[in-house]
Amino acid sequence: MNSGYPIRGVAKxxxxxxxxxxxxxxxxFSPADCIKYLVVLISDLHHPLHFDxxxxxxxxxxxxxxxxHPEMKQLSLNKLGTARPMFSLFLRKIFIPEYVKxxxxxxxxxxxxxxxxxxxxxxxxxxxxxNTWSSFEIWGSETANLIxxxxxxEKTDIGKDKSGRYIVYNDNLAARLAYIMRVxxxxxxxxxxxxxxxxxxxxxxxxxxxxxxxxxxxPASLWTWEDYLLFPAALxxxxxxxxxxxxxxxxxxxxxxxxxxxxxxxxxxxxxNRNEYEAFSEM
Numbered sequence: 001m002n003s004g005y006p007i008r009g010v011a012k013x014x015x016x017x018x019x020x021x022x023x024x025x026x027x028x029f030s031p032a033d034c035i036k037y038l039v040v041l042i043s044d045l046h047h048p049l050h051f052d053x054x055x056x057x058x059x060x061x062x063x064x065x066x067x068x069h070p071e072m073k074q075l076s077l078n079k080l081g082t083a084r085p086m087f088s089l090f091l092r093k094i095f096i097p098e099y100v101k102x103x104x105x106x107x108x109x110x111x112x113x114x115x116x117x118x119x120x121x122x123x124x125x126x127x128x129x130x131n132t133w134s135s136f137e138i139w140g141s142e143t144a145n146l147i148x149x150x151x152x153x154e155k156t157d158i159g160k161d162k163s164g165r166y167i168v169y170n171d172n173l174a175a176r177l178a179y180i181m182r183v184x185x186x187x188x189x190x191x192x193x194x195x196x197x198x199x200x201x202x203x204x205x206x207x208x209x210x211x212x213x214x215x216x217x218x219p220a221s222l223w224t225w226e227d228y229l230l231f232p233a234a235l236x237x238x239x240x241x242x243x244x245x246x247x248x249x250x251x252x253x254x255x256x257x258x259x260x261x262x263x264x265x266x267x268x269x270x271x272x273n274r275n276e277y278e279a280f281s282e283m
Contacts, residue, residue, distance in 0.1 A: 038199075039192050045136070046188040048151055048180065049088050051144035056164075059147050060088035063166045065159060072098070072169065087167055091177070099178055121190050128194050139191065143184070150180060 029037075044050055049060040063084040066073035075094050076085050085094065100107050128135050152158060152167065159168045167173075 042192050043188045045139050046143055046184045048146040062087050064090045065166050065168050124190050125194050
């Protein structure tokens with residue numbers, strides 16, 4: 001299938017293949033469901049630990065050494081029951097809530113930085129227009145590369161003991177995690193907006209009633225501006241015929257009433273003359 005026909009005279013987009021997915025017969029997806037899943041998937045695409053290595057090379061399952069930060073260690077003991085939580089749990093349950101708690105003003109206000117978001121939106125929008133469907137693979141690759149290049153510093157953030165490798169939590173790592181988290185959230189929001197605008201700018205996109213997957217619609221079957229003009233023209237024509245019928249009805253009604261009035265006058269005159277004649281005869 002293709003990715004839809006743009007409203008304006010743009011060349012037909014490239015084709016792409018929908019993977020074969022086995023849905024239950026009773027499962028149906030509305031357009032709203034599709035939008036919801038799209039937003040969730042794009043957001044998930046920007047979570048660094050969701051593009052992790054497998055098995056023993058996984059970063060998300062590495063324990064975090066919190067010895068240099070007793071307050072974090074105590075929080076982990078209280079919330080997770082361990083002083084060395086897995087990295088993924090530590091981020092979700094300890095680090096992010098604590099970061100938001102201590103940086104509320106920046107957290108709730110940074111997303112409204114119009115200058116920053118506006119410039120980033122323009123750059124991302126131009127890139128999406130050039131790459132379109134390849135953009136999703138590019139975004140996934142960027143997220144996956146965070147683990148290899150930016151998320152952890154092998155020299156300062158990774159330690160090793162008898163049980164294996166572990167992550168050393170320190171101030172530099174905390175600052176880096178906070179920065180990457182903010183950037184990824186901002187990128188996810190910008191890219192969600194770009195993709196939704198792209199979807200909404202294509203009228204010729206339909207949804208299969210049973211699966212919710214995109215289906216092609218023939219542009220010839222869609223309404224054009226001539227079709228929109230046809231409706232008011234039909235209303236005017238109907239109004240004209242209705243007016244003509246009403247005028248004919250009024251004319252016939254008045255003619256009938258006039259005829260009936262004349263007939264009644266003739267009947268009254270005839271009766272009056274007959275009465276006069278009968279009275280004269282009796283004399």
